[in-house]
Amino acid sequence: MNKISTTEQVQRSLKKRYRAEKRFRMYGVTSIVIGLLALLLLFTEIISKGVGAFKQHYVSLEINFDADDLGLDADLFTFFDAVREDYGNKLHSELKIADQHATMAEALSEFEAQAQRDFGMTVIDALQAREQQLADANFTGIIRNSLRERFPSVKSRRDRRALYSLVSVGASFDLRDRVNADASLIGTTQKLWLLADDDLDTYVKSLNDSEPFIGRLKENQVEFISSWLEKNEIDARFNTIFFTSGDSSEPEQAGILGAVMGTFFTLLVTLILSFPVGVAAAIYLEEYATKNKFTDFIEVNINNLAAVPSVIFGLLGLAIFLNFFGMTRSVPLVGGMVLTLMTLPTIIISSRAAITSVPPSIREAALGMGASRMQTILHHVLPLAMPGMLTGAIIGMARALGETAPLLMIGMVAFIAEVPSSWNDAATVLPVQIYLWADSPERAFVERTSAAIMVLLAFLIMMNGLAIYLRKRLERRW
Amino acid sequence: MTILEATNPVDTAETAAKDTIKMKEADLNEAATESDHKTVGDCFVENPKFSVRDANVYYGDKQAVFDVSLDIGENEVIAMIGPSGCGKSTFLRCLNRMNDTIDICRVEGKIELDGMDIYDSRLDVVPLRARVGMVFQKPNPFPKSIYDNVAYGPKIHGLVSRRVDLDEIVETSLRRAGLWDEVKDRLNQPGTGLSGGQQQRLCIARTIAVSPEVILMDEPCSALDPIATARIEELIAELSENFTICIVTHSMQQAARVSKRTAYFHMGKLMEVNETQKVFTNPDHELTEAYITGRFG
Known part of the structure; x- marks a missing residue:
């Protein structure tokens, strides 16, 4: 029998091995x-x-600010303008507070003297009369006139209503402002750009599509819009309302x-409460607690809690914070808690993982120098563990940013x-806003839903970017 | 109990790997049992700095050090040698209570520093460790600047209040550690950026900055090359004028070069303590002889 040399055997299997290797790498690439x-x-x-939500259409109209139509003096x-120039912008808020x-x-x-002469009343009364007139003024009326x-x-009632x-x-709020x-x-009479209705907005945005979205628009309304478009009286502008x-x-x-503000306050409360408590608990468990049945029990429970569905925490919040402690519902404070x-x-x-990864030689060095336990932790362990702890905190916060279920239970x-x-x-948060808009029937909410998702993603990317930046910044080699 | 059985859990793996026992196992076993509770040579000195009587150390159920009695004199360099896992490091760490950091470790017996029982329950370890400094096997400077490394001890112990005094302590300590000329222009750079030998000398400087009375060194040169080792050995010789130094070493040549007295540990027992010269030329104990002639270990 011919004995095959080892080299030959290796050669034979080599091809097969390389193929396997290649396949293995391909799995990863795929x-x-x-x-x-x-x-x-x-x-x-x-x-x-x-992206459409960042643009909003405006209609150009000749508005006649007729004093009689508006019912203004x-x-x-x-x-009032003269008084405000003298007194400053606090005027509005102070008028509402009788004590002042x-x-x-x-x-x-x-x-x-001027108030008595011109209006026959005190200056405060004059200013308050002006406030009242502004509140009662019929701005919708002058828009309709225009x-x-x-x-x-357009004569018939129904057509006019369609036009309005x-x-x-x-x-009308814009005009009042x-x-x-x-x-x-x-x-005076001014040519102004007025905020268009969402039906008009959606229709004009879809004009370039193969089939424009007419939706609830009636035939005559489409004609009005075409007339405006012909005379360039419809314009798309950056949608500041969406952000303000x-x-x-x-x-x-x-x-x-x-x-966004609701999210900001909720996360602020979360960060302020959870980071110090979490870090203190981790330090105690890692640096002070002796390993025994009780600490094992705590450890198992912590790991379990990390996997509990978030809606359960919502129920807990409802039972404890709202029902037992009687805190306000729908507020970021409770949401954050x-x-x-x-x-x-x-x-x-x-x-805990970050603290464990600090080399024991550093602890020994500090203790060997005669540093106390606390000095060792504050001077050496914490600075070295900080990047890891911050990363963990920010990842936890990013998860909290995307939560809806626990907030459901406390009225957010x-x-x-x-x-x-x-x-x-009372506030709501970004994911909840996305959910609410996604649930709304108006077509114009579709693009706003996606825009809100973009804002949420931007938030997430910012937070993760911050985590990476902090890690790079605080990381020290040893 | 066989000769291979580990007594120090830290060194278990290392000990298991040491399969190179050249002496006949039976002979050694016999020798070890024979010399139970009896240390040959001169264990005791007059006016000792440290006086240890019947020290036993346990890791959980396992005993690592058996009935060690030993005196360490003022300003003397004592070397502790022995095979891996023989308990010499464990014993050394008892002297400034570094073993406290290990939960399962328990120390029995009496250890006195200048007549003060350091295992007294009322004793605070912080001042003890300021009096008995320690240099570890692996250079472990803090990930801070060179200056901060040396200034750390004086700062936490509140030895100085003015910046100039601190600067002076840092300079003196670095000079005594023979590091000043190498680092004086880069005191603000991280201590971790130095070479291994420089790092170890920085650790020594850091230790002497608080002016301890005793310096414990746990294999300070085992991670260093021969040139850096020679530098540290010179340093030990210089420091011995002012400090009591206990050094654990694996290198018998090193023990012979730097120390005045040598203690030989075997399986957690102190076998022999004698003048270094006598240990290496004419040891009293047959196990010592077996070890220094390289028949095992």
């Missing part, structure tokens, strides 16, 4: 390609759908700022139009 493709698909889908407004009127009247004594002048042929509905309800800021507008206002049931007036419960296990686990899933200004104002 997985990465699939992942990247999915990501690309996700981003193109979201961006192509959502122009002199009173001019007087005495001091205000004193400060405004030089206007007292629309009727633009399309004189093409301009957003929000346009303009008059409030500048009294000289009263009595809270939620609204009218898509053209709905903005993300309320949700619930998310703290959810984030704590993650932070404790990652902080709600329609809230006001932009929250503290952690004790």
Whole structure:
């Protein structure tokens, strides 16, 4: 029998081994390609759908600020502007607080004579009368006048109503703000760009598509729009409303700022509560606690809590914070506390891992120098473990950023139009806003939903970027 | 109990690997049992700095050091030698209570520093460790600047209040550690950026910055090349004028070069303590002789 040499045997199997090796590497490459493709698909889908929300259409109209139509006394407004110039922008807020009127009247004594002469009342009364007039003024009426002048042929009630509905309800608030800021507008006629209704907006945006989206628009409304378009009286502008206002049931007036602020306050509370508590727990467990049955029990529980579905934490928050302690519902403070419960296990686990990874030689060196336990931890262990702990905290926060379920239970899933200004104002958060808009029937909310997702993703990328930056910045070699 | 059985859990793997026993196992076993509880040579000195009586150290159920009694004199260099896992490092770490950091470790017996029982329950380890400094096997400077490394001890112990005094301590310590000329221009650079030998000298400088009375050295040269080792050995000789030094070493040549007295440990027992010269030329114990002639270990 011919004995085959080892070299030959090796040669024979070599090809097969190389093929296996190549296949093995291909599996990895394929997985990465699939992942990247999915990501690309996700981003193109979201961006192509959502980019429209950054533009909003406006209609140009000749607005006649007729004092009689509006029911305004122009002199009173001019007087107010003069007072404001002297007194500053606090005027509005102070007028609403009765207690301040005495001091205000004193400060405004030089206007007292003028108020008595021109209006026959005290300066405070004059200013308050002006406030009342502004609140009662019929700005919708002058918009309608302008629309009727633009399309004189429209006579029937129904057609007129169709015409009126093409301009957003929000346009009248815009006019009021303009008059409030500048009294000289009263009595003049201005060519202004007014916020268009979402049906018009969606239709005009879809004009370049193979089949424009008509939706709820009626035939005559499409004609009005075409007439405007012909005369270049419709213009797309950057949608500042989307970034500066809270939620609204009218898509053209709905903005993300309320949700962004709600998210900010909620995460702030979460960070303030969960990071110190998590780090303190991790330090105690790693550096002080002796290993026994009890600490084992705690460890098992922490690991278990990290895997508990987040809705359970919501129920816990409802039972404890709202029902037992009677805290306010729908506020970021409670939301942050619930998310703290959810984030704590993650932070404790990652902080413990970071502390364990500090080389024991550093601890020995410090202890050998006569440093106390606490000095060893504060001077040496914590600075070295900090990058890892921060990374864990930010990953935990990023998870909290995307949570909806626990907030459902404490009333943060709600329609809230006001932009929250503290952690004790009713608020909602970004993922909840996305969910609410995705659920709305108006077509214009589709692009806003995608735009809100883009904002959420931007938040996430920012937080992860911060995690990487902090890690690089604080990382020290030993 | 066989000769291979590990007594120090830290060294278990190393000990298991040491399969190169050249002496007949039976002979050694016999010798070890024979000399139970009896150390040959001069264990005791007059006016000792450290006086250890019947020290036993346990890791959990396992005993690592058996009935060690030993005196360490003022300003003397004592070397501790012996095969891996013989308990010499464990014994050394008892002297400044570094073993406290190991949960399962338990120390029995009496260890006195200048007549003060260091295992007294009322004793605070912080001042003890300021009096008994330690240099470890692997150079372990803090990941801070060279200056901060040396200044750390004086700072935490509140030895100085003014910056100039601190600067002076840092300079003196670095000079005594023979490192000043090499690092004086880069005191603000990280201590971890130095070479291994420089790092170890930085650790020594850091230790002497708090002016301890005793310096414990746990195989300080085992991670260093011969030139750096020679440098450290010179340093030990210089430091011995002012400090009591206990050095654990694997190198018998090193023990012979730097120390005045040598203690030989075997399986957790102190076999022989004598003048270094006598240990290496005419040891009293047959195990010592077997070890230094290279028949095992």
